[in-house]
Amino acid sequence: MGMGLLFDATRCIGCGACSSACKEQNHLPGEVEDHLSAYTWTTVQPREGLNVRRLCMHCEVPTCVSVCPVAALTKTPEGPVVYDASRCMGCRYCMMACPFEVPKYQWDRPVPVVGKCTMCASRLKNGMPTACAEACPVEATVFGKRDDLIWEARRRLREKPGSYVNHIYGLTEAGGTSVLMLSSVPFEKLGLKANLPAEPPALRTWQVLSNIPDFVGVWAVCLYGVHWITARREDVAQVDRKGAGRHGEDRS
């Protein structure tokens, strides 16, 4: 069963308990920054009189998982998109490709790795909620099954239609995400990417990549066919030339 987080910007008081809990849980050095970095996996940003959390959205069909050449990123059945630093060669295609611009890099280290929220995958395995959800004093971030969270979000939209824009961010964005968000102002004003297509970006490349085996066979046969025709024509031309020469001799 896929787990997820529901973040309600209208409830968040901007205390930053979630970011501090995240730092502690993941042993991240330094103070909490005002933007995501390799050392700040979640942060609260004041926007339009609201407070909005930034964190990995844990896509249902994650772009980063599809682009990683060494499968260092994987989507676990429980929901989290996790990162295996021991595989990563540092090509940074995940950073390039992520529609939410979440994975960050250790630019200051000679042996760098990617840093991003893992939805506390190890805690989830032990049946515990994420550290951020546990730390939140006002239930602005709640943890639960994604399906249940969608019902909860719909209930809030239905019961207080005036307090929200009528949209659950993450329901369909980039194919849907495990993290869902509610807000009283349009999401692009909170610095979130609006108008992301519901089709996961990963499908666009798979349409090309899945054709490679067929393509290789057909292309190789075509190329050999060209070679066969041109070589055959040369052979025939040679025989003709010889034949013509002998013919000429006969006549003389």
Place this chain on the structure above:
Amino acid sequence: MSKATLGSSHRFRPGFWTAVFGFLFLSFCAVAVIRFSRGLGAVTHLSDQFPWGLWIGFDLLCGVGLAAGAFTLTAVVHLFNLKRFEPIVRPTILTGFLGYAFVIVALLLDLGQPWRIWHAIIYWNPHSVMFEVAWCVMLYTTVLAVEFSPVVFEYFGFQTPARLIHRLITPLVILGVVLSTLHQSSLGSLYLIVPSKLHPLWYSPMLPLHFYISAIGAGIGMVILESYLSQRAFGRQLEMALLEPLARGMVVALGIYGLMRLQAIHRSHAFGSIWNLSYEGRMFIIEFTLSVLLPVFLLSVRRLRENPDWLVGASFMAVLGFVANRLNVSITGMEAASGVRYMPSGMEILVSLGLVATGMAVFAFAVRTFPIFPPGSSEQSPGIREEA
């Protein structure tokens, strides 16, 4: 006897260019030391907002793209059986091999943990374009090395392996063309995943095809350009009888490519950003003029095509325009969505220049040492032949 003659006529004479190349090579080494002691942030202007810069845009995309002459010419000679082009196949394969070596060295600096570059062999993800790119780099570099190896075998007088490769040349060339087709197009496919980030002047579902066809065009331009450079450096004749028909091939490739680009821009309704001369529009105009308009129109005129100066000039424009296109896709087109302007640091530029310089120096060394250009086409060769 012949070797001694060659050696004395090409004795090492340090001059201006040697000093420039030496400086660039040493700068490259210095940057490498800083990068591996203090991290990528200390030497590059890369950031979380802009994770791919000059080393991907120029070194990787252009290094691979401009090596496309190798698969094009091997196909022309060995598959289409146009044997008259055979004299320029070897220098083209050498360029291709050096281009790929250039890419691998650049990756060793750009990758966060380059000592894990082989991980793509054991950890598979066939859903990743980068996985395809990694395999194509590995396999095609090997194919190029094998295609070039007879030159080295001949030099050392090993007849058996040279003859073996000669017998296997058809499957080898087919493998090379298939891998190149995949690899050139896959560099375009890399950007299919960012429809919301890459500017519509460059984003298109047809990106793989754009990259493939433009690489063929610019790859031919590279062949013409390097024939000219070796003519200047080694006092050789420009083989106009071979280069003029190649230029016609380039016109066809670039013409098709230009039409496809215009069609793609029409489909994504992006002509507006050209007419209003936005930042992206201006960069596109520079790119398209250099990469398509000028080379196609100039080389369509027979009188200009048969004139070595115009031929070389137009080929140079095509190569420059190709570089402009790859930089536009990887940098210009990605800036707006990233919210930052990326300008490569001095050290990033030094590394790229240092690699180009090293590549040219290795090419010059190889041409002097191995039988790469056919005997008789160099001024010194006839004399050497007689002595031998």
